[in-house]
Amino acid sequence: MRTSLRGTKNIVRRVGAAALAAALLTGLTVPTASAASARPDLQRTMQEFVDAGFGGMQVRVRDERGEWTGSAGSRELGGTAKPPTNGHFRVGSTTKNFTATLVLQLVAEGRIGLDTPVAGFLPQFGLDSRITVRMLLQHTSGLFNHTGQYNPDGTVTPGIPWAGKEWVDLRFHTYRPEELVRLAVSKSPVFEPGARWDYSNTNYVVARLLVEKLTGRPFAEELDRRILRPLKLRDTLSPGAWPGMPQPYAHAYYQYDDGGQRKTIDVTHQNPSWISSAGDMISTTKDLQTYFSALQSGKLLPAWLMTEMRKTHPGSASLYGFYGLGQFSQDLGPGCGIVLNHNGSNNGYGALMYSTPDGSKTLTGSITAGDPENDPVPSYPAALDKLVKKVFCGK
Structure with missing residues (x-):
């Protein structure tokens, strides 16, 4: 779940190979969905993802024209039914934004400081005493990535299996968060805390354990209590080791590859505990829209922490912009402005989550795998850029 441009290609390969509630939350008057139903430009742009090799896609947009939903492609390989526009999907690293918000709520309450070292709260792992909350959320801790560390020379130091036949054989295996952190700290740090930026899923597993330590409650319970229930996100969950998927989907x-033979399997049901709170959540486009709009419009965090969340690291440039605390900030250029986002993937699924800084305009979506003979990776960055600019630039 690395999100540099190189990592984006890895994410896409895992996917491609392998407005009432929102209006109340943002204080805006949003036209009904029917008022915005005719959006052939968005439908065509979405179809380009399918034409590039993805199996199916669903998109939800809310802007000055109202709320629009659409889908393209198929619900399942070989079928003709389109993906449901209210379908559930695994959101992958989009989970990190929820985790960061949860941690920052605890900072807002004075449970811990943003620049407080975390080692004393989790002494069992022997973490470097210089690693702070901010470093975890911004990926500047230097912790080894438990899903595999990408090295400057292009090589990868393996972590737990998340790809290939090894992952397929273990896709229902349960990992405990503590196990993932212990694996990471058994490896040499990638750099000294704060020295530079490098995307590491381990940071957000440590953040999960920090939430549990500070609140005395399981992460999923605290997430439900603080974010999901208040926003009425009934179709969103942190599944832990549960391999299921709520209907519809x-x-x-x-x-x-299996012994030189290329195989395709249905991985809708899989145990996401290997990625934990760095990428295990399930949601819908509607819930992601409601959540991200509420966050950006200041409903979940005080203004000073929203400012901190949006401070980006200069060394974090990627396809999605620059990384702050649990989200990217992307400048789309003249006439478009800044959008905040955190996309993600989990083997078989991809997720999109974008918003303007005031939460008034949003884009959320899901992509699923398609024709194994048609690799969508080369087309993905251009298709994504076109879709985002259609929504946020009117181009």
Whole structure:
């Protein structure tokens, strides 16, 4: 779940190979969905993802024209039914934004400081005493990435299996968060805390354990209590080791090599505990829209922490912009402005989550795998850029 441009290609390969509630939350008057139903430009742009090789896609947009939903492609390989526009999907690293918000709520309450070292709260792991809350959320801790560390020379130091036949064989295996952190700290740090930026899923597993330590409650329970229930996000959950998927949904597929033979399997049901609170959540486009709009419009965090969340690291440039605390900030250029986002993937699924800084305009979506003979990776960055600019630039 690395999100540099190189990592984006890895994310896409895992996917491609392998307005009433919102209006109340933002204080805006939003036209009904029917008032914005005719959006052939968005439908065509979405279809380009399918034409590039993805199996299916669903998109939800809210802007000055109202709220629009649409889907393209198929719900399952070989089928003709389109993906449901209210379908559930695994959001992958989009989970990190929820985790960061939860941690920052505890900062707002004075439970811990943003620049407080975390080692004393989790002494069992022997963390470097210089690693702070901010470093975890901004990926500047230097902790080894438990899903595999990308090295400057292009090589990868393996972590737990998350790809290939090894992952397929272990896709229902349960990992405990503590196990993932212990694996990471058994490896040499990538750099000294604060020295530079490098995307590491381990940071957000440590953040999960920090939430549990500070609140005395399981992470999923605290997430439900603080974010999901207040926003009425009834279709969003942190599943832990549960491999299921609530109905309705579009199927997820994964392609891999097995003894020289290329195989495709349905991985809709899988145990996401290998990624934990760095990427295990399930949601819908509607819930992601409600949540991200509420966050950006100041409903979940005080203004001073929203400011901190949006401070980006200069060394974090990627396809999605620059990284702050649990989200990217992307400048789309003249006439478009800044959008905040955190996309993600989990084997078979991809997720999109974008918003303007005031929460008034949003784009959320899901992508699923498609034709194993048609690799969508080369087309993905251009297709994504076109879709985002259609929504936020009117181009």
